[in-house]
Amino acid sequence: MRNNPYENFLKFMHKAASIMGLEPNEYLALEYPERELKVYIPLKMDDGRINVFEGYRVQHSTLRGPGKGGIRYHQNVEINDIRALAAMMTFKCAIVNIPYGGAKGGLTVNPRELSMGELERLTRKYTTAIMPFIGPEKDIPAPDVGSNSQVMDWIMDTYSANKGYPVYGVVTGKDIDVGGSLGRNEATGRGVTIIAIRTLQTLNQDIKGKRVAIQGMGNVGSTTANFLHQSGAKIIAVSDVSGGIYSEKGIDIPDVLNYLDKGRNLLEGYKGDFVRITNSELLECDCDILIPAALENQITEKNADKIKAGIIIEAANGPTSEEADAILNSKNVLVVPDILANAGGVAVSYLEWVQNLQGLLWDEDEVNDRLRKIMSKAFDEVYQNAMEYKCNMRNGAYALALKRLLAAAQKRGVHA
Numbered sequence: 001m002r003n004n005p006y007e008n009f010l011k012f013m014h015k016a017a018s019i020m021g022l023e024p025n026e027y028l029a030l031e032y033p034e035r036e037l038k039v040y041i042p043l044k045m046d047d048g049r050i051n052v053f054e055g056y057r058v059q060h061s062t063l064r065g066p067g068k069g070g071i072r073y074h075q076n077v078e079i080n081d082i083r084a085l086a087a088m089m090t091f092k093c094a095i096v097n098i099p100y101g102g103a104k105g106g107l108t109v110n111p112r113e114l115s116m117g118e119l120e121r122l123t124r125k126y127t128t129a130i131m132p133f134i135g136p137e138k139d140i141p142a143p144d145v146g147s148n149s150q151v152m153d154w155i156m157d158t159y160s161a162n163k164g165y166p167v168y169g170v171v172t173g174k175d176i177d178v179g180g181s182l183g184r185n186e187a188t189g190r191g192v193t194i195i196a197i198r199t200l201q202t203l204n205q206d207i208k209g210k211r212v213a214i215q216g217m218g219n220v221g222s223t224t225a226n227f228l229h230q231s232g233a234k235i236i237a238v239s240d241v242s243g244g245i246y247s248e249k250g251i252d253i254p255d256v257l258n259y260l261d262k263g264r265n266l267l268e269g270y271k272g273d274f275v276r277i278t279n280s281e282l283l284e285c286d287c288d289i290l291i292p293a294a295l296e297n298q299i300t301e302k303n304a305d306k307i308k309a310g311i312i313i314e315a316a317n318g319p320t321s322e323e324a325d326a327i328l329n330s331k332n333v334l335v336v337p338d339i340l341a342n343a344g345g346v347a348v349s350y351l352e353w354v355q356n357l358q359g360l361l362w363d364e365d366e367v368n369d370r371l372r373k374i375m376s377k378a379f380d381e382v383y384q385n386a387m388e389y390k391c392n393m394r395n396g397a398y399a400l401a402l403k404r405l406l407a408a409a410q411k412r413g414v415h416a
């Protein structure tokens with residue numbers, strides 16, 4: 001049986017709460033999602049067969065604002081994945097101090113097996129099914145694994161068609177032509193890079209020449225690889241679902257990205273000067289910085305002891321199990337947690353939403369400047385909390401979020 005990611009989230013939250021000396025009563029409400037919707041979507045496939053797909057939208061918390069979180073299209077999606085991802089969004093938005101709660105959606109489907117027409121029809125039917133739940137002031141979806149700006153554009157169009165007027169603010173991560181923000185597509189990877197550089201600065205180290213391994217070459221992995229390469233890091237290994245490639249001399253990142261950019265290409269078809277490795281070998285390779293940027297539960301008690309990186313920047317959500325986290329701690333591996341490291345995506349989603357609601361169009365420098373300020377401040381505040389409670393960065397991040405969430409709960413009186 002696979003590790004339950006919601007249990008993992010709860011263990012991390014409990015650990016931070018106990019370090020802070022909180023009573024269980026004070027944070028009990030955060031152990032439960034506020035709302036969960038499950039939908040079944042019948043879809044006529046191109047060959048005339050009918051398939052029924054399962055989908056979800058979970059709102060973990062609206063304590064600090066409307067729900068916010070991506071939509072995942074993946075064949076293994078289950079309710080506990082979406083529940084955990086929604087809860088992590090609550091904590092992430094609190095850490096970067098943007099006025100959102102946490103939510104997440106998903107469909108149990110392998111999008112690579114659908115034609116574009118099937119994907120569009122499925123997305124539109126899913127949007128209609130969750131329509132009473134979402135809206136610019138209720139819950140605002142965004143891209144996640146397996147979905148992208150095209151999927152967001154279809155959601156915006158379906159929602160708008162039902163309302164009778166364009167509603168850009170219902171979803172973020174849209175194309176620029178339909179209310180998207182400049183800089184959103186690269187925001188998560190840019191944020192991961194800002195956090196990586198900031199982490200090294202606190203250790204009085206430089207990113208230049210650092211050997212980096214990245215698992216996952218989707219939106220987050222590829223943009224992170226690009227920015228870190230531009231910052232002078234040496235990317236020695238990258239991977240995707242088809243496996244990985246490794247070169248001690250450094251991978252030609254612009255060439256890899258150029259290849260992957262074309263259609264639905266995978267690394268297995270890429271040719272060049274490197275050796276092929278598995279995803280497990282990538283995680284365990286000799287590098288300075290390891291960046292999991294694919295799926296959850298990749299670093300577990302089975303491989304944590306074999307990790308050679310001194311620093312792990314969690315670009316993916318939930319890549320490390322609680323048991324593995326304890327092993328990494330005992331080895332003095334510095335782990336920068338997901339709820340801080342990958343928050344650049346939701347930070348720029350917030351900036352997109354603000355532009356949509358106010359009819360503004362910021363240039364890319366303005367968006368990137370705001371992102372840099374948000375991420376740097378969040379890093380410093382997490383670091384201060386880690387110092388205050390004499391704990392690691394993960395516990396510091398959860399502590400910061402708990403403080404903000406409990407302050408909102410106390411002032412709103414929702415526990416009364």
Ligand code: NAD
Binds near residue numbers: 146217239279345
């Ligand atoms: P994506 O669908 O664009 O890419 C996922 C990548 O992971 C692909 O390269 C895929 O081949 C690879 N992959 C899938 N299964 C794998 C496996 N078993 N082993 C190795 N690689 C595998 O998704 P994304 O948007 O880049 O998201 C990646 C991670 O980052 C997820 O955990 C997601 O929740 C998180 N995240 C994404 C965003 C965002 O803005 N897109 C923001 C915050 C966090």
